[in-house]
Amino acid sequence: MKEGYEVVYKRPKTLLDKRMHYCPGCFHATIHKLLMEIVEEMGIQEKTVGVCPVGCSVFAYDYMDIDMQEAAHGRAAAVATAIKRMLPDRYVFSxxxxxxxxxxxxxxxxxxxxxxxxxxxIFINNGIYGMTGGQMAPTTLEGQKTTTSPYGRNVQKLGMPLKMAEMVSQLAGVAYAERVSCNTPANTRKAKKALKKAFEIQGKGLGTTFIEVASNCPSGWKCTPVESLDWLKNKVYPYFPLGVFKDVPAVKEEV
Amino acid sequence: MPAKGYVEISMEGCKGCGLCVIHCPSKCLELNTSDTNSYGLHYSYLAKEDVCIACANCAIMCPDAAITVYKKVG
Amino acid sequence: MGEIKFMKGNEALAEAAIRSGLQGYFGYPITPQSEVVEYLAMQEPNHNYVLIQAESEVASVNMVYGAAAAGARVMTTTSSPGFSLMQEGVSYIACAELPCVFANIVRGGPGLGTIQASQGDYFQAVKGGGHGDYHLIVLAPNSVQEMVDHCRLAFELADKYRNPVMLLSDGSIGQMMEKVVLPEPIPYKPDKPWATTGKTPDRKRNIITSLYIQSEDMEKKNQTIQAKYQEITKNEIRYEKYRVDDAEIIISAFGLTSRICKKVVDLAREEGIKMGLFRPITVWPFPTDQFAEFAAQDRVKFFLSAEMNAGQMVEDIRLSVNGKKPVYFYGRQGGIVPTPEEILNAAKGHLK
Structure with a gap:
């Protein structure tokens, strides 16, 4: 470090000093980093248990210096449910x-x-199956080309993309639901704030917290990382708007 | 006048995605397109040392946590 | 002497689990097993266990995965179609080496089948059931009392070997009422340094996974669990013998059918036929050597396996006997429980 300077931003210690396997510019890595920053800042490394999915982030446990479980495809919510019920004072995320x-x-x-x-x-919605090579996802946009929708997603045949944050916000058990993204420094800061808020609400035991990340997949979308930000702005956010869909603690505070 | 800040970018940690470069308000970062790291990837570097304002936008955008940001004390 | 009660098999199983220090139960109702969930729901206010009626068997088994990996003593119960749904999770649990207990209160299949008792899930129970090379330790109780005794034993074996253990019961044992002696409750203090309870500074992070993407790592994992299975086979084979010392006909059965076959032996003996019963209590590990020993004895003429299926355990007996003596089969399917007389007649049909 140069004399007369101080560190204002550095890699969190909770993120292991290991090269992540994600493609250049992938928000998976960004979210891993933000998540581990929060765990470090909140001082909850000893109390955090994570659940990895099947998908690109199947190896998330290789990078986060916390106890983690690998769930079967689709079952992370069931696994996380059981961990949290058995260890109610821990911070658990899927x-x-x-x-x-x-x-x-x-x-x-x-x-x-x-x-x-x-x-x-923590729901990473990039509208495509990244790990298996770019097949259609339930969140693939109308007309979007993937390897299994080579002529674009036909919503007459396949239905519209699922808006999960909006859907779960209708459920009584959900205390907080927000969709965030990481396309700009401001949005990335917001994403971190949302994740932190979710953990804080979890700590208070107020209900389910759901953070959807409108994510990118430069490799699957067949574009550069910088171009993927344009796709997000022009195509993804109009259908998957960023914002808070449910905030029970805020409602309570207003009352 | 000395710079308000500076950054250190891990050459091996950088994957050359360029997200830091486009979000630097001072335009002090560039992608080195004439060289690669051991993974065969171009990497970004601090091209204009005197204009960094230590805003940390680059580090926040860096998916791979490859950037450390320093700010002048006081 | 423990408390004596008159209980249904499913309820006795639930009570035994509570008394064995149950910390988590995750299940889904299915006939003829639902009384386990119902009993645990009724008793919930008196105890500290976590009980979730899940949205499906798929969710149940993955809740078992999560809770077992968090270090808890956990169980799920189901009946045949439900256990088929769980198989993916069972395979993951076996690979991740998580101690937990399953009970399959078997009903007739295939398909939606019938709600009557059956032993048609033997293959599924002992040959794996899900994908990949793995085994559960499988106990086959034949009474309400053994539902209780095997439940406690199952939890102990699960912890001892870090392996899932299954009670292969059936709809009759689950539904029938018998006198049962309940064991004293024991507190459960898990000693599981591998569990994901939160990384403390004194240790590295704990990872529970069944993913080994490098072939060499996956083979090594396989070798580790196979070595464990050999150890289990060496230590944990359990069986029951009844009037076999001079027997010329060895009748064999597991679970409910083994009780019927005791009567078959008595009826045969009344007619002067030297018959004995050999009953595997663990159907995995299978008492292969014991069958081979019988086969090696000159006086033994043949074996007969009596099962409530189309002939499943008989294959393991044939492998054990290895062609040295004839091994016959008698079975009923569709939820029909055979009578002692029809099994005896089947045996007599093979007498020369």
């Missing part, structure tokens, strides 16, 4: 992609939210 949370695991997601399971969902 980290899931769109195939995991919104296709094969929809039942587990909805029922965990409806029971008000007091863990935090």
């Amino acid at each position: 980290y899931q992609g769109d195939g995991d949370l919104a296709a094969i695991g929809t039942a587990e997601t909805i029922h965990a939210c409806n029971r008000g399971e007091k863990f935090t969902f």
